[in-house]
Structures are given as C-alpha cells and as structure tokens.
Amino acid sequence: MVNPNVQGKKYPETAPYLVGREKIREFANAVFSTNPINHDLFAAQAAGYPDVVAPPTFAVLIQERSLNAVLSDPEADIDFSRVVHGDQRFIHVRPIVAWDELTSVLEVDSVKSLGAHSMITFKTEVFDRNKILVCTAISTLVVRGGE
C-alpha cells in the first residue's frame, strides 16, 4: 500500500533539462509524428515558433524525472514492479520547443485506496529558464495490491 501520508508532499525541483532538437525529432519519430513542425526548423519558424516544436506528450520526459524521486522515496513506499499507468494529462501554457531548459516540481495530489490497490495522482509543473510555467502534467499510477 502507498503511504497515504505523502498526499500533499512536494518534491524538490529537478535539475534543468535542456531540450535538444534531435531529441524532439527522435521522440516525434517514436510517436509516429509526420507533422513538419516537429521535425523541420524552417517549418516551425514559418509557423511562428523559435525552433522545432515538441509533440504534445513530450513533457513525459520531464515528468519521469520528478516521478523517479517519488518512486525512490522510502516514505511513499511504492513497489515499482506493481505500478500500472492509470491516466495521463498534459495542459500546456505554450508548447515545448528546442533549447528550452526545463525544471519541474512534483506534488502528490491524492492517494486513494481501491480495494487492495492504491491510486496515486501526481501533479508536475514544468517551468522554463525564466521560471514561467510551460506545462502541467497530471498522472495517476495504480499500484496493485499484494496477492
């Protein structure tokens, strides 16, 4: 069982992540994107962006870094081998673009029990180098109870 006392707990800001242009292209290829704005600098600039634009789910890379802190937190007591992804949402103030330098702060929104299982919902706020909010990622993990 996930420790319900971690509800409301905030984890320290993650180290800056520098978004590379090739990383965006690599991620875009992996999610079957053919949108030129994800790949081509000139297409992105013609659409008004400073550089190549990341696909709408790219912020999962940043969320993952925050989540690692929770998953390795002995207080939260999460057995990663029993974790299933329940739901996921990304709310963007603006899209992520190449050469953004992103940090994130994660807060445990809620911990609920559902029979033998626990559901833990996280909110990760992603900021740019000027500390302006770029994206909020909300994720629920289901931790299956022991048999």
Added chain:
Amino acid sequence: MTHINIASLEVGQEIGSEVFTFTRDSLVRYAGASGDFNPIHYRDDFAKSVGLDGVLAHGMLTMGAAVQVAVNWVGDAGKVIDYGVRFTKPVFVDANDGPLVTVVGKVGAINLEAKTVRIDLTAVSHELAVLGKAQAVVKL
C-alpha cells in the same frame, strides 16, 4: 494560421483517422526516445514473470500516437493545448506480428469564444478500446 473554419464544424463530425502498426521495433524506439526502459516493453520472459500475457506497448506510446490524428488535422503540433487519456486495456505486441491500433478523431465540443475545439479520440486494437476518455483540446 490554420485552414480550419471553426464556424463550419459540427459536433460529432469525423476529422480524421490513422492506423498504426505497433511492432517490437516501435516499442524499442519509444523506449529509447522516452527513457522508459521497463523490460515489460521488450522482454517476453520478464513480462511473463510479472504475470502478463506478454510484452505490451507503453501506454504513453499509444497516447502519443493517437494524438497525431488531431495534430494532422490542425497541421500544427503546438496547437494541442490540453490532452488527456485513460489507459483502459494493454496493447500486447507479438514479436513477429505486431497489432494494428486504429485511431479515429471526432469533434467533441466547440468553443467559439475561446476558439478551441475538443477532439475526442478512440483507439482500438483487436476490437478493444485501449484508451478511454481520450480528449485533445486544439486551439485554432
């Protein structure tokens, strides 16, 4: 700039569809791109040892692929301002014969004032809905 005239849209209207083939190659590619190296996404023996029927796709791969229907419709990946899904069923990926994932997008809601359109996506593999409440809000 977009070619879409919001006033001409109707709720329920289909805006596009795509059929993706998920192979082991797709899973390894997504693992590398995303940094999610959980072996349930590439090793049958490991997947079986934790009680799964076999290797399954990353939920985030299905989520990331499905939204491409909305992206292709609007023509600009940066216009998807809010996107959420529930993971309802795993997508098992056979080593030789990866499954098809069929995604269809429809207009779910229109906000003329905010100039946003909610696209409701369905993603089906082996006749099962693998995403639930998949909704992408697009800013026109």
